[in-house]
Amino acid sequence: MDAGICNIHHMPMQWYTVCGAAPLKKLIILMKKCVSIPVLLVGWLCWLCSCTSGNNDRVSAEKILxxxxxxxxxxxxxxxxxxxxxxxxxxxxxxxxxxxxxxxxxxxxxxxxxxxxxxxxxxxxxxxxxxxxxxxxxxxxxxxxxxPANPDLHRRLGEIYTQTGENNKAMAQYDEWAQQDSMNFEVWYEKGVLLAQLNDTPAAIQAMEKSYQVQPLNYNGLALASLYAATLNPKVITICDELIRKDTSGILNDVLYLKGSYYSDTKQYDKAMQLFNECISRDWKFADAYIEKGIIFHDLKKIDSALKVFTMAATVANTNPDAWYWMARCYEEQGKKDLALVNYKRALAIDKRFDEAREGIRRVEK
Structure with a gap:
């Protein structure tokens, strides 16, 4: 029993002795008349439960150890x-x-x-x-x-503030860390991650640029490239090419994908398709590359080709909600509402927050 939760309706028989051997009916009357009695009873019972639980825990711990x-x-x-x-x-x-x-x-x-x-x-x-x-x-x-100079302590405190929803304190912690050691690339990286989570993309980019400037590494470079790609900043191409030239940790496919995404978003479809195909040739299970390739076909109104690619994406990664969603879009545009509904529902079953899939369901059910 939890030491903090006591149920007066389940008092053991010894309680009647503690209360002066009063009969149950008399005890109930006394409890109704005097607030102090139930308070004392509950307090005593909780203390007893705590002692019993504590003793059991100690015995169990000693046995394990x-x-x-x-x-x-x-x-x-x-x-x-x-x-x-x-x-x-x-x-x-x-x-x-x-x-x-x-x-x-x-x-x-x-x-x-x-x-x-x-x-x-x-x-x-x-x-x-x-x-x-x-x-x-x-x-x-x-x-x-x-x-005060230990970066791991600063990082951990910032992380915990973020995990507990105290973003302002987390940001203040990173600012304090940056004042103490402005040439530490990690502080700018961690600050950039937090700013990105807070949807302050311009500030996140500034922090990531500082991190990459201080110490150009694959992981902060990839994070910066992702932010550039999300904002259609052509600098993504430059940094991706830098990462490709010095790739030694197997991030090449992610970099190629980011370049392809930028070209796709800026309607440079031929360059994008070439990069997505290269991603797939390096890793045939790279579902996101299939999906982006399918979206290009969809944008070009090549619905049959798009459907084939999305079907392949669902085959290599059947828990990817985007694959099922885009299959549904294609079926809907082909007038196959039954198949569209099935696939919208599959997407929503995988991701309950997939609002576009929910809207698709409402649309085809009309």
Whole structure:
């Protein structure tokens, strides 16, 4: 039973003894007349439940910690109770086995023995796993006071603020980090990601440009190229070509896709089709490339060709809602409303927020 929830209608028999052996009817009358009695009863019952639950939890924890694979580390901890490394080893092992509540006690002990940056980050991750973001934030602030130059601490605090919906605090955190270390490409990247999530695309582009300028890498370059492509900025071609020249991490297909998307959105269909075909030849399961290729055929009013490509997209990725949606569009334009309805419904079943598919259903059902 939860220590914070007690049901007075399920009082055990010993309660009557606690209340002076009063008969049940008399007890009910007393409870109606005096507010303090039910308050005391509920409080006492909650305390009893808490004690029982706490005892059971301690017994269960001791049993787990004294059986393999934790028993050896537990014995060592008993012999060397000030050894931080032993607590960390057991905490990591417990975490690997999804015993995060038990691991939390070991991370806390390791932190108390010797606070350091590595332990702080591990402890913070554990606190988030057990849904204690407030404690994680407090620990990160305490850690940043000790190690203000640690980028991982800054990043983690910003991430947690974002996860908990405190976007203003997250932005303030990234701004503070940037003031301390303006030449750290990560701070600008993280800030750019947050700004993109907040739909402030111009500011996101500025942050990503700064990140890429400081340290041109594949992942921040790809993020910047995506923002350029979304805003039809021709700079996407330049940065994609740079990424292609130095590609060593297998991002080439994503870069080709971005270039193709830009050419498609700017009606340069021949260049776009060439790039989407290259994507598919490199990875025949690249569903997005099929879909973009099909959209080009659709825009060119080549509905039969578009339908064949969308059907292939649904074949290689049958959980892609866009594939089914565009198949439905083609069937609707061919006057095949029954097939259109089936495919609109498939798209909506995969993505419940697919408003265009929902509108398509309403349209063909009229």
């Amino acid at each position: 004294n059986t393999p694979p934790y028993a050896g580390l537990t014995d060592s901890i008993q012999q060397f109770p000030k050894n931080q490394e032993l607590y960390m080893q057991r905490a990591v092992l417990l975490s690997q086995n999804n015993l995060h509540e038990l691991a939390m006690a070991d991370y806390k002990k390791a932190w108390e023995i010797k606070p350091d940056e590595f332990v702080a980050l591990k402890y913070v991750s554990n606190l988030m796993l057990v849904n204690k973001p407030e404690e994680a934030i407090r620990l990160l602030k305490e850690s940043l006071a000790k190690w």
